[in-house]
Amino acid sequence: MTILVTGATGVVGRGVVGELLRAGRRVRALTRRPAAARLPGEVEVYEGDLEHPESLRAALAGVERLYLFPVARTAAEVVALAAESGVRRIVDLSGAGADDETFEDGYRVVERAVEASGLDWTHVRPGEFAANWLDWAPSIRAERTVRRPHGGAVTQPTHEADVAAVAAAALLGDGHEGRTYTFAGPEALTVVEQVEAIGRAIGERVRFEEQDPVAAREQWIRDGYPAEVVDWLFGMWAASARDPAPVDEEWACVVPRLTGRPARTFSEWAAENAAAFS
Ligand SMILES: NC(=O)c1ccc[n+]([C@@H]2O[C@H](COP(=O)([O-])OP(=O)(O)OC[C@H]3O[C@@H](n4cnc5c(N)ncnc54)[C@H](OP(=O)(O)O)[C@@H]3O)[C@@H](O)[C@H]2O)c1
Structure with missing residues (x-):
């Protein structure tokens, strides 16, 4: 086959x-x-x-x-x-x-x-890939700093290797026909906590600098992001920072159920990718 x-x-x-x-x-x-x-x-x-x-x-x-x-x-x-x-x-x-x-x-x-x-x-x-935060690598390498609005926004970062493992399980196994697997990593972490985890992975303190959302919006649009995408994203982050969601257990249990092993944590991802931030 x-x-x-x-x-x-x-x-x-x-x-x-x-x-x-x-x-x-x-x-x-x-x-x-x-x-x-x-x-x-x-x-x-x-x-x-x-x-x-x-x-x-x-x-x-x-x-x-x-x-x-x-x-x-x-x-x-x-x-x-x-x-x-x-x-x-x-x-x-x-x-x-x-x-x-x-x-x-x-x-x-x-x-x-x-x-x-x-x-x-x-x-x-x-859910959101941990790899998205490779975007932070240049400013972490250069100044050990991440600047972003809504540092209290929570996500449940998903290790890309787990996405691949779920896809492979569905390609190879039985009983996945007609199924929709919505899933994410095992922890709900604020942006600030994710920055700290990268700091631990590289053995140095990485500073988080909260940006003013209005100034950040203008900057992102100048950088080429479509305004409607920026507004949608910033809107989600603002709502999450106001009312941070706990870990979604249904999403968190999919990787273990399909692959037979625990979902990878953000700290594991950061350790594996430390070279990109060092
Ligand atoms: N980032 C997130 O948080 C997130 C969350 C949920 C879902 N997703 C989904 O995941 C996708 C990214 O997956 P990924 O990280 O594996 O992608 P990726 O690293 O961006 O790589 C995508 C690969 O697809 C190939 N490709 C792109 N356009 C193609 C085309 N027209 N024809 C043939 N091949 C094409 C490219 O290979 P070649 O250059 O070798 O052709 C590229 O290496 C996103 O587009 C999104 O749909 C992302």
Whole structure:
């Protein structure tokens, strides 16, 4: 059985490739740039672009299961082509916020295409990735400081390796058909606590500097973030800082249930990624 991993050079996709290889499966990987892919030698690497579904024909030939990196604009075509090529099961990467359809290019577009395919499907809906905070690496390296508004906002950071492990479990195991797995890491942490954890991982104090939200908003928009995205994000952070949620136990128990081991903590993630912040 051949399994095609799209987004295979990405943070999650690489993890999915690794999980499948460890399980002894035949793995094919899709990338737009095979020469730069740096994937293990036993992986069959195919060139293709999810934005151009016809470019996936060769990669899909003979594939039975598919890990789908979400590209909303072409999802319906990609999924139809997968079905036509003989794919039987799709595990799609989505997000915990999928039901929030604030933005038209949201995850539900991909999920709906997958649901309409007639194939077995599983939606993998992780919460916020711990890897997002690699964005802090430049200011931590340069000044041991993180500047952000709403330092009291709480998230439940999700280790990308756990996202990959959940996707691999759904690709390989039985009983995941028609299931939507919404999940996150094992702890609810404020931004300040996450900054402190990175400090412990690098063995140095990292300062948190609370930014004025109005000034930060202007800065983010100057940096190229769409205003509506900034407003949505800052709105969520402000609400969370006012009323921090406790850990969502339902989300926290999915990784252990599907993978048979505890979900990785933010401190583990920070220790593994310490070099990026040092
Ligand atoms: N960040 C979060 O907090 C969060 C939370 C929930 C869900 N998510 C979802 O997770 C996704 C990110 O996953 P990730 O971290 O594994 O991704 P990533 O590290 O950004 O990598 C995505 C990979 O997908 C490939 N790719 C991108 N566009 C492609 C296209 N048009 N055709 C073929 N391949 C394409 C790229 O590979 P090549 O360059 O080799 O082609 C890239 O390496 C987000 O887009 C979001 O949908 C994120």
